[in-house]
Amino acid sequence: MSYKSKVDEKEHKKVYYQLHKEEIKEKSRKYRAAHAEQIKETRKFYYQKNKEKVKKNVKKYTDGHKTAIQIYNNNYRETHMKTLREYKKNWSANNNKYLKIRAMEMIANFHGSKIKCWRCGELRIWVLTIGHLNGDGTKDRKINGRGMTYYKKIISGKRSCEDLQIECVNCNCCLQWYGKYPDEINEEDWNLVNKQIGGE
Numbered sequence: 001m002s003y004k005s006k007v008d009e010k011e012h013k014k015v016y017y018q019l020h021k022e023e024i025k026e027k028s029r030k031y032r033a034a035h036a037e038q039i040k041e042t043r044k045f046y047y048q049k050n051k052e053k054v055k056k057n058v059k060k061y062t063d064g065h066k067t068a069i070q071i072y073n074n075n076y077r078e079t080h081m082k083t084l085r086e087y088k089k090n091w092s093a094n095n096n097k098y099l100k101i102r103a104m105e106m107i108a109n110f111h112g113s114k115i116k117c118w119r120c121g122e123l124r125i126w127v128l129t130i131g132h133l134n135g136d137g138t139k140d141r142k143i144n145g146r147g148m149t150y151y152k153k154i155i156s157g158k159r160s161c162e163d164l165q166i167e168c169v170n171c172n173c174c175l176q177w178y179g180k181y182p183d184e185i186n187e188e189d190w191n192l193v194n195k196q197i198g199g200e
Contacts, residue, residue: 092148099151101125106154110161119181122168130154131167135175 017024032039047054062069077084101115107130108115116123132140144153153159167175174182180189 096148096151099148099155103130103151103154104128104166107161107164107166111165113166115166117168117171118165119171120168120183122170127168127170128166129169129172131165131172131175133163133165 104115104125111118114123115125115128117128122128131137141150144150144159150159154161154164171181174180174185178185178189
């Protein structure tokens with residue numbers, strides 16, 4: 001079909017889209033589902049080839065539509081609040097575990113050992129934690145943060161692994177509370193501890 005001008009062509013396409021919106025969307029969804037990998041590779045190739053151009057266009061668009069984007073984001077957050085909270089909760093939990101394992105790998109590699117408690121040899125990663133050789137964990141967390149922030153600093157090399165070690169929670173807590181590791185506490189000491197905490 002030939003058009004008298006670009007304006008006529010644009011107007012005709014706009015009207016056609018409005019009349020066949022659902023049909024076009026469904027066709028587009030089916031195509032994307034059938035060619036997902038191909039589309040992904042094409043976009044990746046285009047971005048690598050036109051990286052600066054894409055960044056420039058994105059910046060130009062966001063600068064010119066700040067108010068509209070802000071309104072859209074606010075409306076989206078209000079209508080999807082429950083979903084977003086659940087996603088954030090799951091994302092934080094999963095990434096916190098991943099970063100902790102990566103941080104432990106860094107510490108183990110630095111000391112030339114495996115990911116295990118250096119004291120008792122515990123290997124189950126879910127009961128392992130990061131200990132401080134100088135016993136200054138509280139002070140260190142005030143300076144370098146805690147949780148994901150702390151793990152990221154270890155992974156990036158901003159926090160040295162020199163005075164860190166991998167310990168199981170049992171050894172770590174025992175040293176913190178009683179000043180000794182479990183294997184250093186004799187039966188007499190354990191009886192004294194049990195009396196202090198109201199045990200038999």
